[in-house]
Amino acid sequence: MSGEEEENAAELKIGEEFLKAKCLMNCEVAIILDHKYEQLQQMSDDPTNQISQVFEKSLQYVKRFSRYKNPDAVRQVREVLSRYKLAEFELCVLGNLCPETVEEAIAMVPSIKNKGRIQEDDQIEKLLNDLSLIKKFE
């Protein structure tokens, strides 16, 4: 359990395996699961048989908490955020929670400052502006 003890998302300690893995924002998961759900429905007449509770709960959850509904906007969010040299995990937390102020963003993703990739507050502010613009024009 020693590995478990050290885990701390605030410092980006999420294990080598997950650090390298591709993170998904809620809105991206919604697109994937929706697609899969449709496929399952086409394959059998009674889809409820095949769908696990985990799948169903996840689908409900990501639909409820997706900030961006439009697939184009979702792609844009990832593109814009990936310009800022963020870790995958940080990128997705920002995309999921859409903080409105710089203080909020730092509270949500403390590692953003520690790692020294984004030193200036105004750079964070620019990032948040970009995000809210996508939302506005969705």
Place this chain on the structure above:
Amino acid sequence: MFFHIVLERNMQLHPRHFGPHLRDKLVSKLMKDVEGTCSGRHGFVVAITGVEEIGKGLIREGTGFVTFPVKYQCVVFRPFKGEILEAVVTMVNKMGFFAEAGPVQIFVSNHLIPDDMEFQSGDMPNYTTSDGSVKIQKDSEVRLKIIGTRVDATEIFCIGTIKDDFLGVINDPGAAS
């Protein structure tokens, strides 16, 4: 947080399935076996999105079953300590409240709810600030921070807090009605 990762599993297949549809059989068995399961290391397997590679099968002595190593891509949900996420409140009692974020259950004890929020019993038990402006009840949406995880054989259970900056209710269903 949701992740897209590649996992590996050894699948055992009965010889009666051998034939032109062997691959299909393997994939559908994989989905049935893996989707919806949970492990402490990788979290909940939500959905398999693709099969990368099926290795050479190996006949098991004595049974005739064949084991295939299968590499597959899947969407998993894995909560982390220190992670901040949004969740839906499912139950409120005097000990605190339970919330759900996808497949995972999160408990927020009343010690980790801001001190100015008091428990109110009744048909719709809730936590309310003294001026009544903020209310947590069933179906409220809250933003919380995970401070602990417990791994069971088939489930991950989390402890959360809303006693920090920028945490708490984000949407109150009672206020809209």
